[in-house]
Amino acid sequence: MKNEKEIVRLTLTQHFFIHNFIQFATHVLDPAIEVHDLVRTFQKRHHEPVRAVDGVSFEVRRGEIFGLLGPNGAGKTTTIKILTTLLAPTSGTARILGHDVVADPLGVRRQICVVVQENAVELYLSVRNNFRTFGRFHGMTSKEIEERTNRVTELFGLREYLNEKGLDLSGGLKRRVQVAKTFMIDKPIVFLDEATTGMDAFNKRATIEAIKENARKGRTIVLTTHILDEAEELCDAVAIVNRGRIIAGGSVEDVKSMSLRLLYLTLSLKTVSEEVLRTIQEREPLHVDIKNNTIEVTVREATAALDVLTAVKQTGSLEHFEISSASLEDVFLQLIDKKASID
Amino acid sequence: MREVLAVVYREYLIRRTSPTWLFFDLAVPLLYLLMFGVAFDKALGHGLRIGEATVPYNAFFLGGVLSMSSFGSAMNQSYGFFVDRDNGIFYEFLTYPMTRGQFLLGKILFQCAMAVIQCMLTIAAGTLLLEINIRWELLLFALIGMMIGTAGWFFFLAIVAFRIRRNDTFNTVINVAYFVLMFLSSMFYPLDQVPSWLRAISRMNPLTWQTDALRFLTIGLGTFSTFLLEALGFGAFLLLSFWFAVRTLQKAL
Numbered sequence: 001m002k003n004e005k006e007i008v009r010l011t012l013t014q015h016f017f018i019h020n021f022i023q024f025a026t027h028v029l030d031p032a033i034e035v036h037d038l039v040r041t042f043q044k045r046h047h048e049p050v051r052a053v054d055g056v057s058f059e060v061r062r063g064e065i066f067g068l069l070g071p072n073g074a075g076k077t078t079t080i081k082i083l084t085t086l087l088a089p090t091s092g093t094a095r096i097l098g099h100d101v102v103a104d105p106l107g108v109r110r111q112i113c114v115v116v117q118e119n120a121v122e123l124y125l126s127v128r129n130n131f132r133t134f135g136r137f138h139g140m141t142s143k144e145i146e147e148r149t150n151r152v153t154e155l156f157g158l159r160e161y162l163n164e165k166g167l168d169l170s171g172g173l174k175r176r177v178q179v180a181k182t183f184m185i186d187k188p189i190v191f192l193d194e195a196t197t198g199m200d201a202f203n204k205r206a207t208i209e210a211i212k213e214n215a216r217k218g219r220t221i222v223l224t225t226h227i228l229d230e231a232e233e234l235c236d237a238v239a240i241v242n243r244g245r246i247i248a249g250g251s252v253e254d255v256k257s258m259s260l261r262l263l264y265l266t267l268s269l270k271t272v273s274e275e276v277l278r279t280i281q282e283r284e285p286l287h288v289d290i291k292n293n294t295i296e297v298t299v300r301e302a303t304a305a306l307d308v309l310t311a312v313k314q315t316g317s318l319e320h321f322e323i324s325s326a327s328l329e330d331v332f333l334q335l336i337d338k339k340a341s342i343d
Numbered sequence: 344m345r346e347v348l349a350v351v352y353r354e355y356l357i358r359r360t361s362p363t364w365l366f367f368d369l370a371v372p373l374l375y376l377l378m379f380g381v382a383f384d385k386a387l388g389h390g391l392r393i394g395e396a397t398v399p400y401n402a403f404f405l406g407g408v409l410s411m412s413s414f415g416s417a418m419n420q421s422y423g424f425f426v427d428r429d430n431g432i433f434y435e436f437l438t439y440p441m442t443r444g445q446f447l448l449g450k451i452l453f454q455c456a457m458a459v460i461q462c463m464l465t466i467a468a469g470t471l472l473l474e475i476n477i478r479w480e481l482l483l484f485a486l487i488g489m490m491i492g493t494a495g496w497f498f499f500l501a502i503v504a505f506r507i508r509r510n511d512t513f514n515t516v517i518n519v520a521y522f523v524l525m526f527l528s529s530m531f532y533p534l535d536q537v538p539s540w541l542r543a544i545s546r547m548n549p550l551t552w553q554t555d556a557l558r559f560l561t562i563g564l565g566t567f568s569t570f571l572l573e574a575l576g577f578g579a580f581l582l583l584s585f586w587f588a589v590r591t592l593q594k595a596l
Contacts, residue, residue, distance in 0.1 A: 118431030136349040
């Protein structure tokens with residue numbers, strides 16, 4: 001009898017833990033952002049309607065840094081505007097931590113902070129008062145505002161500008177203040193629309209480090225950028241957008257693998273002889289570029305790269321070589337170019 | 344409430360940076376009354392004959408000056424949307440954790456406080472310098488009337504500001520509208536002495552309702568039933584404007 005009771009108690013305890021674990025796991029595994037078949041059409045008088053966002057779908061996991069990449073006018077900012085409740089979608093759905101952007105915009109706004117594409121600084125207020133008003137809007141106490149202002153001004157090198165008015169700041173400094181404000185608060189989701197635009201190298205680095213640190217703390221970050229090196233360094237996942245549609249998406253490695261395994265061989269030679277050139281051309285590379293005593297060869301697959309390398313080495317003129325795979329920028333340009341030629 | 348107060352705090356900080364703006368906000372109605380009112384008072388000499396009563400023009404004009412100043416405050420405040428839009432901060436505001444209604448309420452709450460100060464300064468000057476007889480027992484209601492008037496016009500003008508993208512177009516539209524609304528109202532002259540067509544149009548103008556209500560609350564001119572009707576009319580105008588302004592702001596981008 002006693003054993004039966006113990007078994008029941010044990011089973012209940014196990015059940016309790018399993019139930020809670022499932023709940024916790026479901027919560028953690030739920031995507032932070034779910035976008036399904038999002039469409040936004042703009043209609044100007046006497047003009048055909050333009051589909052700025054044309055059936056975009058993607059998910060962003062919690063704690064992930066997600067990049068929306070694409071050329072100007074691709075629909076990145078319109079997508080961000082819909083996700084941040086600045087713009088209503090024409091159709092489709094978007095949910096931020098379970099809150100629908102149309103049905104519960106306030107619920108969404110309570111979960112997010114945003115660096116909009118425009119320079120958003122109070123021109124008539126000092127930098128300190130910019131931080132104060134921002135903190136107040138986000139429900140911080142005066143003490144918290146003071147502490148966090150100290151932290152972000154240190155991080156973004158703004159201490160000496162605290163008493164300067166927004167009006168007197170350069171474009172890059174205004175952007176710095178705008179980005180710094182975002183890192184004052186602990187909202188679970190951060191949207192950064194071209195956040196590093198206009199910043200110098202020092203502040204770009206500070207911003208990238210702040211983004212990384214925040215992602216490590218579990219914040220989900222969605223960013224748009226033109227600078228693909230930045231995206232490659234930061235993002236866990238990306239979506240490449242062109243003309244309102246996602247043309248490639250997934251982890252950075254997944255997207256890079258869409259380059260059809262392109263490899264770049266940089267061969268430094270004693271002299272660029274006819275023999276070396278013929279040897280390379282016989283192996284039918286995709287592209288050959290000669291600069292002084294250096295030849296850059298583009299091939300597909302590692303075996304082709306090895307073949308070229310071995311053959312050139314046998315000519316006896318090879319001094320040094322480097323092999324690199326396609327960067328995100330190569331893939332991006334390739335995809336955009338391919339899409340343009342199809343259209 | 345915290346959200347609304349955050350907007351008020353922001354408006355306060357910005358206004359504090361410009362003493363010139365502050366001065367004009369507070370002193371312009373006063374100057375109108377002292378210059379325009381005094382000149383007409385002298386020109387008309389024996390005052391205005393309204394029904395059985397004779398009212399000095401200064402006293403008659405006080406209600407007009409007050410509604411003029413609340414319209415002016417609302418105009419300034421709605422113009423601020425263009426400044427915020429040019430600065431980019433407008434878009435950032437709309438991503439803050441507050442509703443569009445809270446944002447609009449916060450924007451006008453500070454201006455309402457300014458309107459109350461304007462009203463007190465103008466009434467004080469009217470009493471001390473122009474010897475206008477004020478119904479002091481209704482002063483509190485007059486102050487409330489100023490706040491309601493400022494808010495009503497602000498929400499109405501906000502609708503226009505959200506729909507027009509260019510500030511020069513907005514300025515033109517608003518200045519023309521202001522001119523028409525002013526002269527098609529009871530602001531400068533009693534309506535029972537104007538042509539019937541003008542009277543009919545003016546009776547439909549919310550600026551007439553506000554001016555008449557403020558006139559009743561400051562110098563006691565008019566009947567309670569007319570006051571009540573016009574006050575209710577203005578209340579409906581305010582609520583409708585607020586609702587429409589929120590709707591427009593939701594689609595403003």
